[in-house]
Amino acid sequence: MGDNRNVNIPPGFRFYPTDEELVAHFLQRKAALLPCHPDVIPDLDLYPYDPWELDGKALGEGNQWYYYSRKTQNRNTSKGYWKPMGIDEPVVNSNSSKKVGMKKYFVFYIGESGPAGIKTNWIMQEYRLSDSDSSSSSRSSKRRGGHSKIDYSKWVVCRVYERNCSEEEDDGTELSCLDEVFLSLDDLDEISLPD
Numbered sequence: 001m002g003d004n005r006n007v008n009i010p011p012g013f014r015f016y017p018t019d020e021e022l023v024a025h026f027l028q029r030k031a032a033l034l035p036c037h038p039d040v041i042p043d044l045d046l047y048p049y050d051p052w053e054l055d056g057k058a059l060g061e062g063n064q065w066y067y068y069s070r071k072t073q074n075r076n077t078s079k080g081y082w083k084p085m086g087i088d089e090p091v092v093n094s095n096s097s098k099k100v101g102m103k104k105y106f107v108f109y110i111g112e113s114g115p116a117g118i119k120t121n122w123i124m125q126e127y128r129l130s131d132s133d134s135s136s137s138s139r140s141s142k143r144r145g146g147h148s149k150i151d152y153s154k155w156v157v158c159r160v161y162e163r164n165c166s167e168e169e170d171d172g173t174e175l176s177c178l179d180e181v182f183l184s185l186d187d188l189d190e191i192s193l194p195d
Helices: 019-031 131-143 177-188
Strands: 059-061 064-070 080-092 099-110 118-129 155-162
Touching: 019 064, 019 080, 019 099, 019 118, 019 155, 080 118
Parallel strands: none
Antiparallel strands: 059 064, 064 155, 080 099, 099 118, 118 155
């Protein structure tokens, strides 16, 4: 399932889920051992792979890769490590404003863990269920008779992408279409038109 060519998404459809959809539709169902349609996100033990090796292993859409992985403290790969950035952000249900999960950002560093690592543009967003959801999903799987040794409440879903270098220079202001038109008209003053 990690190979995108085998994904059963109809032509013309793209996989661009919101944070809420990743947690509420995909991760909660995975943790509760319920089927998810479409079943497109593969299980992947991330940590042996460097981010540039995800193509063909994880679900790729555009410049983003998605996969389920087990929650772990060891985020080292063969060539580097994932270092956490900032604090956890809540993922909330857009209708009820109830917290459904948490999102944590990581940046990939090449080299040994510590100050010697070289920061890259690779970013990982790791989504996990909020504590109340993860404990209820593990209880519900036990009620269904699931005596598996795997604790499915420890699953996370990850989105990995390479950040564009120009994003760092951007001040975060997004221009409307009209702004772009007016700015392009200003550029006409600098152009000499033939007589």
